[in-house]
Amino acid sequence: MKFLAFLLAVWLFYGCSNNNKKPVVTGFEGKPLPTFSLLLPDSATYFNTRDIPAGKPIAMFYYSPRCPYSHQQMEEIIANIDRLKDIQFYIFTSFPFQEMKGFYNEYKIDQYSNIKMGLDSSAFFGNYYSAPGVPYMTIYGKDKKLKEAFVGEVSGGQILAVAGH
Numbered sequence: 001m002k003f004l005a006f007l008l009a010v011w012l013f014y015g016c017s018n019n020n021k022k023p024v025v026t027g028f029e030g031k032p033l034p035t036f037s038l039l040l041p042d043s044a045t046y047f048n049t050r051d052i053p054a055g056k057p058i059a060m061f062y063y064s065p066r067c068p069y070s071h072q073q074m075e076e077i078i079a080n081i082d083r084l085k086d087i088q089f090y091i092f093t094s095f096p097f098q099e100m101k102g103f104y105n106e107y108k109i110d111q112y113s114n115i116k117m118g119l120d121s122s123a124f125f126g127n128y129y130s131a132p133g134v135p136y137m138t139i140y141g142k143d144k145k146l147k148e149a150f151v152g153e154v155s156g157g158q159i160l161a162v163a164g165h
Contacts, residue, residue: 021158023148026129026138033058033144034128038092038118041104047118052088057163058140061091062125065099073135073153074107080156081112087163089115094123139163 035050052058061077063070074091077084091109093100100119104110109117125131129138129149138149139162148162 021150021152021154023162024132024151026146026149028129028146029148030145033060033140033146034124036120036122036124036128038090038116039097039121040116040118041101041109043097043101047116049090052090052144054144055142057087057142058144059087059089059159059163060125060138060140061089062120062131062134062136063091063093063103064134065093065095065103067134069153070135073137074103076153076156077115077159078107078112080159081114083156083160085114087114087159091115091117092120092125094120094126097121 033049033052035048037046037048039045040047061073063073077089089112093103097119100117104117109115120126126136129136131151133151135153136149136151137154137159139147139159141147141164147164150158
């Protein structure tokens with residue numbers, strides 16, 4: 001288990017890049033949001049993606065708390081939060097809980113009603129999408145179907161455009 005955690009950390013560090021601003025082809029375009037659980041920052045509550053209501057665009061942001069590009073992406077989201085208010089963000093990592101909680105506190109996530117943060121302890125998302133690195137973002141339409149996926153920082157304007165606003 002420790003070896004698996006080590007491999008995951010190496011993979012995320014290796015993949016921490018800011019080179020690709022164009023959408024990546026996942027093979028899941030037009031498919032519904034997968035179902036998986038996130039441990040929330042209170043360390044007791046789990047949130048399942050099947051409970052995300054349809055009707056609003058969704059952005060799933062997979063990050064590493066150790067990646068400077070993940071931090072830049074979070075800063076981009078917060079800097080544009082007024083423009084992005086109609087998009088529901090789910091922001092999560094597979095790194096240790098304390099690192100997720102540190103990221104949560106650093107960016108004062110509890111202040112944003114359209115952002116939910118958690119821990120993907122099973123690394124489901126990265127494995128499901130074969131994410132080549134972080135930051136990795138998938139954007140879904142109001143119907144909860146995948147529109148596009150990105151590796152690297154995505155501008156607030158690009159998030160809006162893909163989400164259909």
